[in-house]
Amino acid sequence: MNLDWKNLPFGYIKTDYNVRAYFRDGKWGELEISSSEYLNIHMAATSLHYGQEAFEGLKAFKGKDGKIRLFRWEENAKRMRNSAHGIMLAEVPDTLFKEAIYKAIKLNEKFVPPYGSGASLYVRPLLIGSGPEVGVKPSSEYLFMVFVTPVGPYFKEGFKPVDMLLTREFDRAAPLGTGRFKVGGNYAASLTSMKKAHDGGFANVLYLDAKEKKFIDECGPANFFGIKENTYITPKSDSILPSITNMSLLKLAESIGMKAERRPVPYEELETFDEVGACGTAAVISPIKRIVDDASGKEYTYGNEPGPISTRLYKKLQAIQTGDEPDEFGWVSIVE
Ligand SMILES: *Cc1c(COP(=O)(O)O)cnc(C)c1O
16 A cells, blocks of 8 residues: 555545444344445434434554554443443444454555554444434444544644633533443534634633533543643543543553542642643544633643653553553554
C-alpha cells in the first residue's frame, strides 16, 4: 500500500473488506466477509428510527518488529456488551467480537500503517437493531459488523494543547440516562454544542453534570483529567463514558509513583490544577491550555506547552501500544 501515512486525516478511507454477523431467531450466525461498503437493512430498522445502536473504537499499531498490536480489546468487548445491555441490543459474545476484529484487521493487513509513521489502523465495531418495528420496542434482529480504516497521527504538528469551552447551555447526557453507554444518540445530542465550540475556536466542549451544573463530566468524546500535587484526578459520574484510555492512564500514573483518584470534581477545582487534559483512543491525551466558562467568561489557563506529567503519561502509553516498551500490564495482544 502506498498511502501518505503521515498526512492521513482522522477520517474514512476505503479498505478491502469488512466482516458481519447477524442475530436472528435468538442466535448469532457465522461471521461473513464483505467487500461492500453498504448495508442492506430494512427501512423500519430500530437503529434508524429509535437509535438502537452502539459502537466501539480501538486502534491497531504496527511495531518495530513488524507485528500488529491491539490495545486492550477485551475492554472494548466488555464495554460493547454493557452498551448492548443498556439499550437492549443482542449482546455480542467476546469470542465473536475477537474473531471479528482480528479477521477485519488480517483481511486488511496492507492498510496497517508502518511503524514510526504515527498513523494507525482504526477499528470500528458497530452493533445495530436491523429488524423492522414501528412501535417503540427492541428489534428482534441485529447486525454486528467491524470495519477498519487507516487514520493519521492525531497531532500532525506535534503534541499541542487545545482550548475547551465550558458550557451550561447544553448537556450531553442525563445522570440516569445513556451517557455511560457508547451509543450513537449521545453523539447526536452533542453536535450542536460541539459546533458552538468549534465556531468559537475551541477544540471541544467541557460538559458539567446535567443535574446540578457543579461537577465536571467529560470533554465531548473524551474523558477529562487534572493533575496537581502528584495526583491524577478524573471525574466520577454516572453520565460519562468509561474511557479505556483513562482507565489505563490511572494505572500508569500509579505506576510512576503518583496518586490516582476517581471522584466528583467541582468545576471550581479547575483553578487548582497544574495540568489538565482530555483523553481517549483518538489522541491518547489532548492537553488543554485554556478553558473558558461561557456563562461567566472566566478563563482558566495552563500554559501553552504540554505539562511534564501529561507528556510523560502520553509517551508511556503510546510506547506500550506500539510495543516500544514492555507490556508490563498485559494490555497488548498480537494479531496473528
Ligand atoms: C469513546 C469515548 C471516550 C473515550 O474512550 P476510549 O475507550 O478511551 O477511547 C470518551 N468519551 C466518550 C463520550 C466516548 O464515546
